[in-house]
Amino acid sequence: MSTLLTLSGVQHHYGRGTRAVAAVGPLDLHVNAGEFVVVVGPSGSGKSTLLRLIAGFEHPSTGTVELAGQPPVPGRDVGVVFQQPRLFPWRSVDGNINAALRWAGVPRADRAAASVDLLAKVGLSGLGARRVWEISGGQQQRVAIARALAARPRLLLLDEPFAALDALTRERLQEDVRTLTNRDGQGAVFVTHSVDEAVFLATRIIVLTDRPGRIAADIAVPLPRTGVPAAELRAWPEYAALRGQVAAAVRATLTEVEERV
Numbered sequence: 001m002s003t004l005l006t007l008s009g010v011q012h013h014y015g016r017g018t019r020a021v022a023a024v025g026p027l028d029l030h031v032n033a034g035e036f037v038v039v040v041g042p043s044g045s046g047k048s049t050l051l052r053l054i055a056g057f058e059h060p061s062t063g064t065v066e067l068a069g070q071p072p073v074p075g076r077d078v079g080v081v082f083q084q085p086r087l088f089p090w091r092s093v094d095g096n097i098n099a100a101l102r103w104a105g106v107p108r109a110d111r112a113a114a115s116v117d118l119l120a121k122v123g124l125s126g127l128g129a130r131r132v133w134e135i136s137g138g139q140q141q142r143v144a145i146a147r148a149l150a151a152r153p154r155l156l157l158l159d160e161p162f163a164a165l166d167a168l169t170r171e172r173l174q175e176d177v178r179t180l181t182n183r184d185g186q187g188a189v190f191v192t193h194s195v196d197e198a199v200f201l202a203t204r205i206i207v208l209t210d211r212p213g214r215i216a217a218d219i220a221v222p223l224p225r226t227g228v229p230a231a232e233l234r235a236w237p238e239y240a241a242l243r244g245q246v247a248a249a250v251r252a253t254l255t256e257v258e259e260r261v
C-alpha cells in the first residue's frame with residue numbers, strides 16, 4: 001500500500017527558552033492509505049499537538065511532516081473534526097455544508113448534488129433545511145463530519161469527536177465512522193481517551209508516552225471491518241484480548257508518570 005503520511009524525526013515544543021514546553025517527540029510515523037490509526041495516551045501527552053502538526057496548523061520544531069510527499073496545507077489536504085462541531089449557528093445544515101464545499105473549490109453548480117451526497121453519507125438525508133439549533137448534538141457532529149469530507153481529503157483527522165456525546169449516540173457514530181472510512185478507503189488519524197473506542201475503530205493503535213509524546217506501542221488491530229455486527233464484534237475474545245493489550249500499554253505509560261512523581 002502507498003504511504004500517505006510520513007513523520008520523520010518530529011519534535012514540537014511550545015514557547016521559547018526556559019519557558020519552552022516539549023509537547024511531542026521525537027517520533028517517526030508512517031501511515032498508509034486506507035489505515036485507520038487511533039492515538040491514545042495520557043492526558044497532556046501531545047495527542048492534539050500531533051494532529052495539529054499533521055493538519056499543518058503547527059510546524060514541527062524539528063523534523064518533517066509530509067502528506068503524499070508534500071508538507072500539509074491547512075484546510076486543503078486533510079479534513080478535521082474537533083470535539084465540538086464548530087458549525088455556523090446561524091446557517092442551515094445545507095448552508096454549513098455548502099460553505100465547506102465552496103472553500104473546497106467545488107463549483108457552485110455542483111454544490112447542491114454534492115451536499116445531498118454528503119448528507120446521505122453521514123445519515124442526515126432530508127435534514128438539509130434544518131437550522132443548527134434544530135438538530136441534536138450527535139446530528140451536529142455528523143454535519144461536522146460531512147464538512148470535513150467536503151474536500152474529499154485523503155486523510156481525516158478527528159480529535160475526540162464523540163467525547164461530548166451520550167453513550168448511545170457515541171456508539172452509533174462510531175459504527176457509522178467505521179463503515180464510512182472503510183467504504184471510501186480514506187486514511188484517518190483519530191484521537192481518543194477510550195480504549196474501547198480505539199479497538200473498535202482502529203486498524204492500528206498508537207499509544208503515546210507521557211509528554212513529550214513518543215510512540216510507546218504500535219498495535220495492529222486485525223479485526224474484520226465489515227460483515228460482523230458491532231455488538232457481536234465487541235463480544236469476540238480477540239476483541240477483549242486487544243482491549244486488554246491496549247489498556248496494559250496505556251497503564252504502563254501512567255506507571256512511568258507515577259514513578260517520576
Ligand SMILES: Nc1ncnc2c1ncn2[C@@H]1O[C@H](COP(=O)(O)OP(=O)(O)OP(=O)(O)O)[C@@H](O)[C@H]1O
Nearest residue numbers: 014015021023042043044045046047048049050211
Ligand atoms: N498553545 C500551547 N502553548 C503552550 N503549551 C501548550 C499549548 N498547547 C498545548 N500545550 C502543552 O503541550 C502539551 C501537550 O498538549 P496536547 O493538548 O497536545 O495534549 P493531549 O494529549 O491532546 O491532551 P489531552 O489528552 O488532555 O487533551 C501539554 O502539556 C499542554 O499543556
